[in-house]
Amino acid sequence: MMPSDVYSFLCGNDASAVGFDAHVAGSIISLGVAERANGGGPLVWSVGLEAAALGQVVDRFFPRAGNSIRAISHDLPLLRSEDEICLLDLLRRFSTSGSQFQCELASMIARRAQSPNHLWQDLGLRDRGELSCLMQLHFAPLAMRNNKDMKWKKFLYRMICRDAGYSLCAAPSCAECGDFAACFGDEGGESFLARVRRDVNLATAT
Numbered sequence: 001m002m003p004s005d006v007y008s009f010l011c012g013n014d015a016s017a018v019g020f021d022a023h024v025a026g027s028i029i030s031l032g033v034a035e036r037a038n039g040g041g042p043l044v045w046s047v048g049l050e051a052a053a054l055g056q057v058v059d060r061f062f063p064r065a066g067n068s069i070r071a072i073s074h075d076l077p078l079l080r081s082e083d084e085i086c087l088l089d090l091l092r093r094f095s096t097s098g099s100q101f102q103c104e105l106a107s108m109i110a111r112r113a114q115s116p117n118h119l120w121q122d123l124g125l126r127d128r129g130e131l132s133c134l135m136q137l138h139f140a141p142l143a144m145r146n147n148k149d150m151k152w153k154k155f156l157y158r159m160i161c162r163d164a165g166y167s168l169c170a171a172p173s174c175a176e177c178g179d180f181a182a183c184f185g186d187e188g189g190e191s192f193l194a195r196v197r198r199d200v201n202l203a204t205a206t
Contacts, residue, residue, distance in 0.1 A: 029054075
């Protein structure tokens with residue numbers, strides 16, 4: 001199963017036809033469903049929401065898909081690493097309004113951020129700009145603090161380290177750091193959903 005197929009089922013073929021929050025939720029859920037189908041573990045583990053909370057997100061944005069998603073959303077406990085718990089706490093504390101969706105989104109981001117890619121790719125978004133929009137909309141205090149446009153994973157974990165009272169980085173300032181690109185370099189790449197669509201198109205053409 002391909003993430004783009006799940007996304008089309010949830011959101012339709014035109015992402016612009018759904019709201020931004022539905023697009024974000026659909027992108028994350030699409031990756032989770034595809035990972036589960038391809039041997040990546042239970043859906044609730046991939047998405048980072050317990051079955052009941054995942055069902056509420058689906059009912060809110062994709063009601064016609066509710067039964068299909070519930071059928072594969074086994075009610076399993078979410079075991080979180082210490083890093084994930086810290087990130088979840090940070091996102092919830094610095095959410096824009098503390099709304100239910102922002103709490104759910106914090107859980108999904110914290111779980112997906114444990115993957116090794118750029119955060120926008122981990123979330124199935126189209127580009128880094130969408131992630132910045134997400135942060136500005138739902139985690140505005142964090143977006144305001146990231147005024148140097150640091151890579152989002154680097155920035156979030158630096159915030160956690162400052163809360164914990166120790167430094168993630170030994171450099172006296174970013175301007176004097178010899179590894180500047182690790183925090184501020186290009187975050188380009190290809191969306192996991194777009195990559196699948198391209199591979200399918202190429203296979204069809206041949």
